[in-house]
Amino acid sequence: MGAAFFPVFFFTGLWGAVGIGMPIMTPKGPHQNLIRCVLMLTAACCWLFWLCCYMAQMNPLIGPKLKRDVVAMIGRSWNNEILEH
Numbered sequence: 001m002g003a004a005f006f007p008v009f010f011f012t013g014l015w016g017a018v019g020i021g022m023p024i025m026t027p028k029g030p031h032q033n034l035i036r037c038v039l040m041l042t043a044a045c046c047w048l049f050w051l052c053c054y055m056a057q058m059n060p061l062i063g064p065k066l067k068r069d070v071v072a073m074i075g076r077s078w079n080n081e082i083l084e085h
Helices: 005-024 032-056 068-077
Strands: none
Touching (some): 005 032
């Protein structure tokens, strides 16, 4: 299982629009630079958080917990003998 192209492309475009497009549309005022900085940092942090969560699902650290009889049934259906330890 690997990364699908569409979700990575979609969310990169979405957060790119927030981080690049929204600062362009900020109103003139004394806090314009602060608002731009907040928008760019928000977009970068949200995109990075999403990317880490998405990539963590590709190789999870914790797998499903299977009961002994389920493992034996899977072994029989795959023609693998389960060795008792």
